[in-house]
Amino acid sequence: MLYKEPAPIKDRENPFESMMSRFNVAAEILGLDEEIYNVLKSPTRQVIVNVPVTMDDGKVRVFEGYRVIHSTILGPSKGGIRYAPDVFLDEVKALAAWMTWKCAVVDIPYGGAKGGIICDPFTMSAGEIERLTRAYTAALADTFGPDQDIPAPDMGTGPREMAWLMDEYSKTKGSTVHAVVTGKPLVLGGSLGRVEATGRGVMVSAMAAMDKLGMDPAKSTAAIQGFGNVGAWAAKLMAERGVKILGVSDVSGAYWNDNGINIEDAIEYKNAHNGRLEGYKGAEMMDPDELLTSKVDVIVPAAVEDVITIKNVEKIQARLIVEGANGPTSYKADNIINEKGIMVVPDILANSGGVTVSYFEWVQNRMGFKWTLDRVNERAERIMNESFERVYSASQKYNVPMRIAAYIVAIDKVAMTYKYRGGF
Numbered sequence: 285m286l287y288k289e290p291a292p293i294k295d296r297e298n299p300f301e302s303m304m305s306r307f308n309v310a311a312e313i314l315g316l317d318e319e320i321y322n323v324l325k326s327p328t329r330q331v332i333v334n335v336p337v338t339m340d341d342g343k344v345r346v347f348e349g350y351r352v353i354h355s356t357i358l359g360p361s362k363g364g365i366r367y368a369p370d371v372f373l374d375e376v377k378a379l380a381a382w383m384t385w386k387c388a389v390v391d392i393p394y395g396g397a398k399g400g401i402i403c404d405p406f407t408m409s410a411g412e413i414e415r416l417t418r419a420y421t422a423a424l425a426d427t428f429g430p431d432q433d434i435p436a437p438d439m440g441t442g443p444r445e446m447a448w449l450m451d452e453y454s455k456t457k458g459s460t461v462h463a464v465v466t467g468k469p470l471v472l473g474g475s476l477g478r479v480e481a482t483g484r485g486v487m488v489s490a491m492a493a494m495d496k497l498g499m500d501p502a503k504s505t506a507a508i509q510g511f512g513n514v515g516a517w518a519a520k521l522m523a524e525r526g527v528k529i530l531g532v533s534d535v536s537g538a539y540w541n542d543n544g545i546n547i548e549d550a551i552e553y554k555n556a557h558n559g560r561l562e563g564y565k566g567a568e569m570m571d572p573d574e575l576l577t578s579k580v581d582v583i584v585p586a587a588v589e590d591v592i593t594i595k596n597v598e599k600i601q602a603r604l605i606v607e608g609a610n611g612p613t614s615y616k617a618d619n620i621i622n623e624k625g626i627m628v629v630p631d632i633l634a635n636s637g638g639v640t641v642s643y644f645e646w647v648q649n650r651m652g653f654k655w656t657l658d659r660v661n662e663r664a665e666r667i668m669n670e671s672f673e674r675v676y677s678a679s680q681k682y683n684v685p686m687r688i689a690a691y692i693v694a695i696d697k698v699a700m701t702y703k704y705r706g707g708f
Contacts, residue, residue, distance in 0.1 A: 299379075327381070339412055347403050349424075352397060353396075353433060360394060361394065362387060367404075375400075377398075385691060386633075389674075389693055389694045390671045391670075391697070392667075446466070475654075480513075481637045489629045490506075491525060499604070506522060506529050506582040507529070507575050507582075509585045515532065519547045529544060580601070584607075585605070594617055609635070618685070630690045
């Protein structure tokens, strides 16, 4: 099954403009000077490639692909590659910028990047996807590199594609270069704990926020929108800590059980049914639009962009929102959430567990030595907890919501690094 990490989809609100709206608020609070503002507001590099691929019927199709590098101030750029029919440049630009802020929030030495190819991988054969991946890699061989730009899986890609990317890049260099990409299969230098890392980070963030709010996990309920890799792992790990998961949803619909859903059972069912919950009998079907506004203590949007908007935000009853997806809350909904007194652990903090363990994979590849699962998890949870405390402290210091506080922490780190490096 393909590894799916949540990422925005095209919607009525431009994701790059939404990111910039929050960036501007934080920049004004920090008093960011004009030079660094202008450096950070636009990507460092945007690459568009047209990749010809021979399809199984013998015809040649040309696919458009992107790689956007937002910043390399903190270090080599880092970010996933998504395969989807609705990939568009502004979305990739927003994702690249979010990666810069994520890496800064969790204090790892990466800048932000993102890539994408306009295609539908679910209608393509494995051979076609392999040829596409290798052609895209060859076209970007001068962009990628373990000290330059390090890709990873995203929506529509997984360890298989990362293995092909590593192999094709290695061919251009004449030697095996494990550290050029993360999210690889374990046998090719992948890290233990990487697959569940984003969901684990969501759980750690949820537990930290619940502690600040005086919420007892054993007496709390939650709904998880999106039951892919991130949502399923977040649900499983939250349930292990006592949270009762009343509702979950995926592309097949939403499912609800007043007594709590058996998450282990739901995951087992999903894995046995092509990654979908369709037909699951452990819960009753409900209107998917009502899941996020259901009567629960915590909601975890872990699917796609802009699912919490001005259309439904007034109806949200939860005390806590933990964003497992990138950009699940529209900028226009922020003020209403704040007025309602709902705490939001923003995407650039809550779902940064994935890039944290990707960083661990890169470190292990550079060392030529593997860490144990316990070591990976212990270090990832420590980093997530420390990052949460930094953001929470900033929210108290500046009297701003957690989302703006996360941007403040991230922008301040990048700006200081820029100044120490000497600027231009």
